[in-house]
Amino acid sequence: MKMRRKGDLPQKTCAACGRPFAWRRKWARDWENVRYCSQSCRSKGANAEPVERPARNGRVGGR
Numbered sequence: 001m002k003m004r005r006k007g008d009l010p011q012k013t014c015a016a017c018g019r020p021f022a023w024r025r026k027w028a029r030d031w032e033n034v035r036y037c038s039q040s041c042r043s044k045g046a047n048a049e050p051v052e053r054p055a056r057n058g059r060v061g062g063r
């Protein structure tokens with residue numbers, strides 16, 4: 001068993017559930033824009049947040 005250092009990965013706090021989550025590879029490109037730990041949280045947060053975002057590219061690629 002190899003031990004991975006969790007501390008190596010950057011972390012953020014989910015804007016929906018308020019829990020910290022760690023960097024994931026699928027977010028490598030979009031890490032700056034990631035605010036939620038999961039898609040469900042993202043949809044929740046999107047609903048909870050009245051903030052209008054500039055429509056950059058319309059949709060966020062899930063993959």
Ligand SMILES: [Zn+2]
Nearest residue numbers: 014017037041
């Ligand atoms: Zn969350």
